Amino acid sequence: MAGRPVSEITTAFLNWVCHGLEQEGKRALLLIWDNASWRLSQRVKEWLKEHNATAKREGGIHILSGYPPVKSPWLNPIELAGFMASEPSLIRSAS
Numbered sequence: 001m002a003g004r005p006v007s008e009i010t011t012a013f014l015n016w017v018c019h020g021l022e023q024e025g026k027r028a029l030l031l032i033w034d035n036a037s038w039r040l041s042q043r044v045k046e047w048l049k050e051h052n053a054t055a056k057r058e059g060g061i062h063i064l065s066g067y068p069p070v071k072s073p074w075l076n077p078i079e080l081a082g083f084m085a086s087e088p089s090l091i092r093s094a095s
Contacts, residue, residue, distance in 0.1 A: 007043040014047070018061040031065045040067075 014031075021029060033039050048063055055062045068075040 007041045010039060010044050011047040014051070014063065018051070018063070021061050026061060028062045028064060031063055033065070033067065035067055035070055 018029065048065060051060075052062055054060060
């Protein structure tokens with residue numbers, strides 16, 4: 001990921017989502033994401049902390065973020081779909 005500003009893209013995306021949710025009158029965003037390095041980056045953690053402090057002080061969307069346990073692909077539907085695609089012998093027909 002060297003040279004790719006993925007933390008900045010992540011925070012810009014979160015800002016965009018929050019703006020849209022505010023327009024809909026929402027007050028919170030429950031965010032459950034995987035353990036990708038840019039989501040765990042210091043920059044994203046700082047942004048979340050600053051964003052939530054501002055939301056508390058001035059009003060706005062509060063972001064509650066959580067992460068699944070490490071090495072638990074069965075909790076992530078995308079991981080499960082990838083696994084099932086790579087293991088066709090595990091897919092049984094419905095008939």
